[in-house]
Amino acid sequence: MSDFNNELHTQIQYSLMEKLSESERRYRELVNSLREIVFKCDRLGNVKFLNQAWTKTLGYQVADVIGSPLSNFIDANDRHLWQATLEKLQTGVEVCQELRFHHQTGVIVWLELSIQPCDESEFSGSLIHINDRKQAEVLLKQTNEELEARVEQRNTELIQANHELKLTLEKLKYTQAQLVQTEKMSSLGQLVAGIAHEINNPVNFIYANLSYASEYTEALFQIIELYQQAYPVTPLHVQEAIKHFDLEFIQQDLAKLLQSMQAGSDRIREVVLLLRNFSRLDEAEIKNVDIHVGIDHTITLLRHRLTTNSGMMGIQIIKDYGRIPLIKCYPAQMNQVFMNIINNAIDALLEAINQSQLLMPTIWISTEIIDEVWLNIRIKNNGLPIPESVMAKIFDPFFTTKAVGKGIGLGLFVSYQIVVEMHQGKLTCTSLPNKETEFCIQIPIV
Known part of the structure; x- marks a missing residue:
């Protein structure tokens, strides 16, 4: 009975081992069939397990990589990110990061890392190929930069054009103002000169004849005085006329009147001269x-x-x-x-x-x-x-x-x-x- 139990136990163990081996085989086939890289590493970052996607993605044989630091295959510019990831994993959290790896041919390959602790001594993770996405991002970035550059250039051109239009408008405005003022002052100058000329002519007649009027008036008064001396007895109707018109006042005031006319003529001549000088705006x-x-x-x-x-x-x-x-x-x-x-x-x-x-x-x-x-x-x-x-x-x-x-x-x-x-x-x-x-x-x- 004891031998039977031992044999039965052995058969059960063997069956379990076969099933476990089959399960492990299927698991490895499943893992190796994945397009994503699946890996395990210790807490120092040394590779413990890799599926075949590693070779398909980066060209290195899995057997040559096992035991090597994963950082050997990471681009030097991103190794500090991997080191920071290892430190963060010590706290027990999952970390996602985009890293650049070197293909066996030397080409840069972008991989998206997702890694988490699986036990106290190991980390498990995956690496997804994101080259196409990165290239699209780079292309999108370049396109955006080109568009921004074009927009900036267009804005600069528009600002410059607007500035030039503003300057042109100001110049046109100044030119218009100058033309308006020039035409206005030219017309005003001609008008003032014409008025001055028209005023000056009759004033000259008056001014020139005032001296003669003074002489003639003085002569008439002298003749009247001679008549008064020659005919001391003045007829009654003449006396009445002298009294009515106040000949004595006329003799006194007429000289003042002529002097006032002379002063007024001088003033008019002065103003006319000023107008003529002021009207020479085209000089x-x-x-x-x-x-x-x-x-x-x-x-x-x-x-x-x-x-x-x-x-x-x-x-x-x-x-x-x-x-x-x-x-x-x-x-x-x-x-x-x-x-x-x-x-x-x-x-x-x-x-x-x-x-x-x-x-x-x-x-x-x-x-x-x-x-x-x-x-x-x-x-x-x-x-x-x-x-x-x-x-x-x-x-x-x-x-x-x-x-x-x-x-x-x-x-x-x-x-x-x-x-x-x-x-x-x-x-x-x-x-x-x-x-x-x-x-x-x-x-x-x-």
């Missing part, structure tokens, strides 16, 4: 001029804006002229600058007066030579200050804060062009709350 010749004369002429032409309805001086002008030599410049154009700036100063003062914010409206005009190089002209007023939001735009073409019909926003723009471009000078403005607004014109004198 291209640069000249040595007395800059103070241009300022004074401009003030004279604007005198009607400085007075109140009562005829009293409403806006006072304080001049502080330095010792200035003759300055080489375009006189008519500089007169236009003075006209624009002083006109704007008067506008600011009148607005302050209308708002009852000003007791003594004043314009200060000073001139001086700086460093023997620059003529410095300051035109300052104590009218309403220029807001900071407006200050940045005051020299832009067609920018104006005035009501419709009061201006088109070219005065200061043209003034800036005349000072800066024509004379290589500087034109600046400062305006602060509760302080004067000042325009500073600087013209080189050498």
Whole structure:
């Protein structure tokens, strides 16, 4: 009975071993049939088991690899990742990582590692071939980079084109402003010159004949006096006429009347001369001029804006002229600058007066030579200050804060062009709350 039991036990063990061997064979066949690399390694990373997918994927024979460190087949740039993986596995967690391996031919092969502890001494894992995915990622990255580069290039081109269009628009705007102002001033110059000519002719007749009228009047009075001496007894009707017309008053007042007419004619001739000089805006010749004369002429032409309805001086002008030599410049154009700036100063003062914010409206005009190089002209007023939001735009073409019909926003723009471009000078403005607004014109004198 004992022998039977032993034999039965032996047969059972043998059967179990055959089944286990068959199971192991099937397991190995199954593992070797997998496309993924299946492996085991110890805690130092030495390979203990590999399936045949290793050879198919990397070309190395399995027998040659068993016992070798897996790091021998990992690209040098990724070995630190494998080392970090081994350290992390010590904590008992599963790790996934993408690593570059070297094929037996030397080609780089991307494999996705998934590994976890299987017992205290070994790790088991798999390696999946991801070359195609990596190549697709690289291609996608290159495509994205190319697209981004194209987009960036296109954006750069658009920015450049936009910048060029902006510059072109500004140039067109400036050109339009200059054409408008040139045409406007040319027409105005012709109109003023024509009016001055038409006024000048009859005034010359009056002016020329006033001296004769004075002589003839004096002669008539002398003849009347001779008649009175020759005929001391004056007929009654003549006496009544002398009394009625007040001959004595006529003799006294007529001389004053003729003197007033003479003074008025002189004033008209002076204004006509100023208008004729001011209208020569197409004069291209640069000249040595007395800059103070241009300022004074401009003030004279604007005198009607400085007075109140009562005829009293409403806006006072304080001049502080330095010792200035003759300055080489375009006189008519500089007169236009003075006209624009002083006109704007008067506008600011009148607005302050209308708002009852000003007791003594004043314009200060000073001139001086700086460093023997620059003529410095300051035109300052104590009218309403220029807001900071407006200050940045005051020299832009067609920018104006005035009501419709009061201006088109070219005065200061043209003034800036005349000072800066024509004379290589500087034109600046400062305006602060509760302080004067000042325009500073600087013209080189050498």
